Amino acid sequence: MPQYNRRKFLGSGLKGLMVAGVATATIPELLSSCAPAKKVITTSFKTGMTQQPLPYAFSALEDVIDTQTMDIHYNRHAAGYSKNLVEAAAAEGVSSETSMEDLLPNISKYSTKMRNNAGGHYNHELFWKCMRPKREQNLPTGALLAAIENTFGSFEQFKLQFANAASGRFGSGWAWLYLNNAKTLMIGSTPNQDNPLMNVSEIKGTPLLGLDVWEHAYYLKYQNKRADYIANWWKVVNWDFVSQRYAALMA
Secondary structure, eight states: OOOOOHHHHHHHHHHHHHHTTOTTOOHHHHHHHHSOOOOOOOOTTOOOSSOOOOSSOTTTTTTTSOHHHHHHIIIIIIHHHHHHHHHHHHHTTOOTTOOHHHHGGGGGGSOHHHHHHHHHHHHHHHHHHTBOSOOSSOOOOHHHHHHHHHHHSSHHHHHHHHHHHHHHSOSSEEEEEEEOTTSOEEEEEEETTOOTTSTTOSSOSEEEEEEEOSGGGTHHHHTTOHHHHHHHHGGGBOHHHHHHHHHHHHO
C-alpha cells in the first residue's frame, strides 16, 4: 500500500481548495468553516426565578427612597415573591430554568399563586434596575427621548401622564411605560402584581419602566402621600437602563 507524504497531501489538498475558489481563505478560516455552527442565544434582559443582588446599597437612593424601606422591600417583600415562585414552579411542573419572559405570556395556564409570585418577582427585578442614585437633572436622551417627545408631545407631558397612571391606580399596583406589539410607546397601570407581559393583563406589551405604587414601597417615608413619592421618584430613574431596553426591543 503506497505511503502518503503528509506535506504532499496537504499541498494537493490546498490546490484542490484553490480550484474550488477558496484560495484566499486562511487555514484557520478553512477549519472553522467546517466546524458545526454554534447557536447564538440572546440572554439580554431575561429574568430568571432567582432574586438577583440589588445593584446598589440600600442607602443609595436616599433621600428619595429611605434605607429602611429599601431593606424591607428587597429582603422581605421581593424575596418572598422569588421564594414562593420557586415553590409554585416545582409544584406545577415548570422548569426552574424558565424565564419570566417565557412564563408570563402564558400565565393563565397556571395557579393564582404562580401568577401573583411570578408577576411580583418579575416586576421587582425590573424595578431595581430602573433606578440608580439620585441625579438632579435626570433625563432620557437619544432615541428614547425622541420617541417620548413624538408620542406624548414632550417629556413633561409624558411625566404628567405617567404620574396620573400611577396616582390613579386604586389600591395596590404598578405604573408602566411599555412598548405594545406595534412597538409604540404606551403608558398604563396594572393591579396587584400584574404586568403587560401577562396574557391576562388589560394592557399588553413589553415593559420599559415600572413604578411600584404598593404602599410598602413608600409608606415609611411618605405615609399616604403617593403623589410626593411619584414626583420625587423621577430623580432616581435609571434612564440609561431604560434606553438600553428600548434600543434592544426596537432593533
